[in-house]
Amino acid sequence: MLRASAEKKILNFKRPAGTSRGVLTDKLCWIIKVWDEASPHLVGVGEASVIKTLSPDWSPNYEIKLAEVVQNIEYHKQSNFEDLKEFPSIKFGCEMAVIDLESGGEQEYFSSPFTEGKEGITINGLIWMGEKSFMFDQIKSKLDAGFNCVKLKIGAIDFKEEIDLLKYIRSQFSSKEVELRVDANGAFEPSKALEKLKTLNEFDLHSIEQPIKQGQWQQMAELCATSPLDIALDEELIGVTSQNEREQMLREINPQYIILKPSLLGGFAASDQWIQLAEKLDIKWWITSALESNVGLNALAQYTFTKGNKLPQGLGTGQLFTNNLPSSLNIKGDKLYHH
Numbered sequence: 001m002l003r004a005s006a007e008k009k010i011l012n013f014k015r016p017a018g019t020s021r022g023v024l025t026d027k028l029c030w031i032i033k034v035w036d037e038a039s040p041h042l043v044g045v046g047e048a049s050v051i052k053t054l055s056p057d058w059s060p061n062y063e064i065k066l067a068e069v070v071q072n073i074e075y076h077k078q079s080n081f082e083d084l085k086e087f088p089s090i091k092f093g094c095e096m097a098v099i100d101l102e103s104g105g106e107q108e109y110f111s112s113p114f115t116e117g118k119e120g121i122t123i124n125g126l127i128w129m130g131e132k133s134f135m136f137d138q139i140k141s142k143l144d145a146g147f148n149c150v151k152l153k154i155g156a157i158d159f160k161e162e163i164d165l166l167k168y169i170r171s172q173f174s175s176k177e178v179e180l181r182v183d184a185n186g187a188f189e190p191s192k193a194l195e196k197l198k199t200l201n202e203f204d205l206h207s208i209e210q211p212i213k214q215g216q217w218q219q220m221a222e223l224c225a226t227s228p229l230d231i232a233l234d235e236e237l238i239g240v241t242s243q244n245e246r247e248q249m250l251r252e253i254n255p256q257y258i259i260l261k262p263s264l265l266g267g268f269a270a271s272d273q274w275i276q277l278a279e280k281l282d283i284k285w286w287i288t289s290a291l292e293s294n295v296g297l298n299a300l301a302q303y304t305f306t307k308g309n310k311l312p313q314g315l316g317t318g319q320l321f322t323n324n325l326p327s328s329l330n331i332k333g334d335k336l337y338h339h
Contacts, residue, residue: 003036008028009031013320014321027049030047033045033046042101046092048263065090073094080095092266107298107328109299113305114337123149123312126150129154129156136165148334149181149206150181154187155186166205170203181206182208185209187211193211194222194227197229198229207230207231209233210232214235217249220255221253232257236249238261258285259285262303292318294324297317298327298328317329
């Protein structure tokens with residue numbers, strides 16, 4: 001008989017993290033532990049992690065639901081947690097913990113040359129929103145560290161200032177020296193989005209994530225068809241849980257890329273389903289973390305390596321927080337390694 005527990009942890013940002021939805025100062029997560037009554041010394045560890053402004057399952061009753069799931073872990077395991085589709089972060093944490101338990105309880109979720117420390121994962125450097133000087137300092141720091149692909153959050157400060165920043169970056173670094181991705185987090189008005197995408201395209205960008213808010217399939221499809229800049233769907237994927245609806249959405253919008261955040265999409269099995277669809281429809285993809293603690297990041301990185309995707313992935317080592325859990329990950333240049 002399986003048993004489980006969940007321990008709440010509040011992660012504090014080293015400095016407020018600016019997004020187009022506001023500024024984050026802390027982040028909630030719960031460390032889930034799963035064990036079998038017959039072998040209580042063997043424990044699997046997972047993480048249920050939420051972003052209050054983004055996670056579809058976040059509500060004031062979240063902890064009540066999590067407590068119920070933990071109390072009845074054996075029951076939920078019987079469906080491989082498919083009955084938790086409306087609670088993707090909890091599904092992700094439980095799935096992760098069970099994979100760990102079944103793998104021996106050493107937090108080696110997916111064995112590979114990555115977990116053996118032999119190979120790394122190419123990642124992008126993440127640049128947070130803020131004053132222009134702050135954003136530029138971050139970019140310089142990432143490039144000095146050896147990153148070749150940098151992702152900028154845009155949409156929170158004045159668009160003209162962001163254009164000035166991109167103009168300055170490109171005056172210093174060509175597209176051969178640094179690949180630039182931008183993430184609008186749905187900040188653009190649909191009526192003005194195409195004009196802004198044309199302006200952004202002048203700076204030889206790789207792609208833009210979620211230019212307009214999710215749920216506007218027709219407008220997003222028109223943008224994907226007419227934009228000179230490649231579009232990646234991000235938030236658009238959240239809450240779309242049936243495979244039929246997923247395929248309908250991807251066929252209708254026909255984006256150039258999709259971005260997978262397993263803790264927002266319902267775990268590894270759900271991400272596998274998205275990947276299968278994307279590849280069937282010739283849509284490229286990459287995987288991104290969603291501000292998990294080092295427990296979740298470790299599992300995400302191990303999973304990501306097994307997918308064999310050579311694009312820079314959106315992973316890191318949890319350096320944003322002052323009180324993170326111990327990490328088994330480190331960065332050398334623009335590669336993430338497990339040790």
